[in-house]
Amino acid sequence: MSGQRVVVIGGGVIGLSIAYHLAEAGGDVTLLERGTLGSGASRATADVVRSYFAGNPVSSALAVRSLDAYRAFPARPGMDLPLRQVGYLVLFTEPGQVSAFEADLPAQHAAGVDVGLIEAEEARKLNPLVGDVPLLAAAYSPDAYISDTTAIVTAYARAAEREGAALRTGCAVTAIDPEAGRVRTAEGEIAADAIVCAAGAWSASLVRCAGVDLPLTEPIEQELLTTDPLPPTTPDIPVTLHAGSGLLVRLRGDRLLIGMGYPGPDREAWRREVADRLAEVYPSLAATRLHTAVTGLRDASPDRTAFIGHRPGPPAFLYATGFSGHGLCNAPAAGELVRDLYLGRDPGMDVTSLAVSPRRRG
Known part of the structure; x- marks a missing residue:
């Protein structure tokens, strides 16, 4: 994906994980955050990373994969985390x-x-x-494990920048036009080969612009x-x-x-x-x-399981939202899955259960 420009909307732990994984894979990544990094749902966590989510084996599978990644942080991306x-x-x-x-x-x-x-x-x-x-x-x-969400946000931000990603804070997205590959902000438009919505509680209107009907509940x-x-x-x-x-x-x-x-x-x-x-x-x-x-503020889905999926392009549109309080525990896996969906790689798990579907609309 060398040279392909990807815009990630949302600078919480999910968006930063996605930005890091896409930049590591060779993408020209720009992340847009309306406030400061980690200022949404990522600042209202108990700093706990765990693998067991009762009655929700899909979230548990994401968490197991993510916990493996957190344990491996000293090797990749090469930073220590409190665990x-x-x-x-x-x-x-x-x-x-x-x-x-x-x-x-x-x-x-x-x-x-x-x-x-x-x-x-x-x-x-x-x-x-x-x-x-x-x-x-x-x-x-x-x-x-007891960890530190701020430390995780900072680690992903530094890792993403080290891989060449540009992180722009105080830059709210006002609209997206996935058909034309354009992201509108108060500071102007940005062209993109792919747009990723990881805006948490602010995702609903953006995914509708892309013609994706996610049954997100009110923040x-x-x-x-x-x-x-x-x-x-x-x-x-x-x-x-x-x-x-x-x-x-x-x-x-x-x-x-x-x-x-x-x-x-x-x-x-x-x-x-x-x-x-x-x-x-x-x-x-x-x-x-x-x-x-x-x-x-937290984003939420009806079944308390994240929505992760994509609409193939070009330009491509991908989404990772609705984590319902599981975001910190799911973030590394979310970044890996969005990267693999965009690149057409085998994600290593059945992602159809995470995409929007009639069943998940309830």
Whole structure:
């Protein structure tokens, strides 16, 4: 693809991974970001990379492939990343949750995920903060790491620039004309042999310009909370999800980082609900105060699985969006798949399940 000009729209971790992989393959890559790099969904993550996504073996397969790439970062693209292995624990308090896990397990193993069912006693040993909830069993996957999203964004940006990509920030895309291979910005038009939409929450209108009907939901505002400093005797724990409520916690320094779904219009009511669930599952933390840690807009798909696909050219149009909070865990694989789709290479996995289809429109 030497000499072919590719414009990537979106400077989050997905867009930067794509820019790096295309530039490494010889493309003349320009990335356009409306704000600063990593200023969208990439700034509202829990800094966790993991491979197990319950009930979603497609996302799990992308995450397994991506985790391999993160581990190999010192060799390619040649940069160190913080990766502290902590494991991922899912607490089951209802029989139906256990049954659903067991039904999903063969597909997860086929996707390459290391996950299994453990007894309640073992789960409490892994996370001693869990209180006297009616714990039946738990899922445990050792392949979960605390990383640093900003470090990953920076690493991909530097790697992409080293391969010759141009990264333009503060440059919002106003429209695209894939038929003519033109990308319009407030600063003028850019000609392209291929256009890649990786604009996250701002993708919907751009993919419509290309005649691709992706059933993206409205952008969702994510909020993560944090506690006051915890006692120095607080044990290290896995990233832990309470399946019944969606309460997700992990240690970040001397505090707990907390997520639980999305705030919705009544943010105060949501925060009270988070506090109630935290006190229920972790009673020793019932008196701790909660504070906003970070907020940001997320793209979302109806089935919480990314849309990755292409419309062959020339000029070509490709898309990678709708990651539904899985972007950090899926980014390396997304970059590889977009590169392979554009170059006509074997992507090494069935990408038809990621493209838009009548089934995925629901």
